[in-house]
Amino acid sequence: MATMISEHTSKRRRTCSWGHVINPGDRYRRYAVTPDDPDLGNAGWSHGTECVACGEASGRPLAGAVGPQAAAVAAFNAANPVGTAVRYWTGFREGDGTVSRTTCEAWMSNSHTAAIRVEGRGDYISLSHVQAISTPALED
Numbered sequence: 001m002a003t004m005i006s007e008h009t010s011k012r013r014r015t016c017s018w019g020h021v022i023n024p025g026d027r028y029r030r031y032a033v034t035p036d037d038p039d040l041g042n043a044g045w046s047h048g049t050e051c052v053a054c055g056e057a058s059g060r061p062l063a064g065a066v067g068p069q070a071a072a073v074a075a076f077n078a079a080n081p082v083g084t085a086v087r088y089w090t091g092f093r094e095g096d097g098t099v100s101r102t103t104c105e106a107w108m109s110n111s112h113t114a115a116i117r118v119e120g121r122g123d124y125i126s127l128s129h130v131q132a133i134s135t136p137a138l139e140d
Contacts, residue, residue: 017048027052069114072127073106076116080132088118089129099133 007029014022022028029050080086082104087097100118106127109115114127 014049016051016054018051018054020051020054022049022051069127070108072114073108076106076114076127076130076132085133086116086118087131087133088121088125090121090125093129097131 007027010022010024010026010028012024014028016022016028030048080102082102084102085099086102087099089095089097098120100120103117103119106114106116109124115124116127116130117124118130
């Protein structure tokens, strides 16, 4: 029962198991999962290549490799607790946007996007479309 992982620096252009490009000089991870790994429930051996973004999205960041999306998540969470008043835009960042509050900490979505949820929306919003604000209009 084991997941064997080795980290490398790419010497050539390659693609991770989820289709993302790994350029020369980028960090990446090779992994193999034995048939009896309880976390994955594999019936047989599995192996693949994981890029920085995939590692961040899976909660297994590569050592010494933090991409800009993960850095944005960490910075936002450090400066803004859950319940922070924000202005958000669901499309282009044009106009006044909509004022709301965060309902959770920011995280990396499965599509490698820094994301957050706000009151009044069922889906997540890209962190690049959110601005923390100070407004008395949202005071209880």
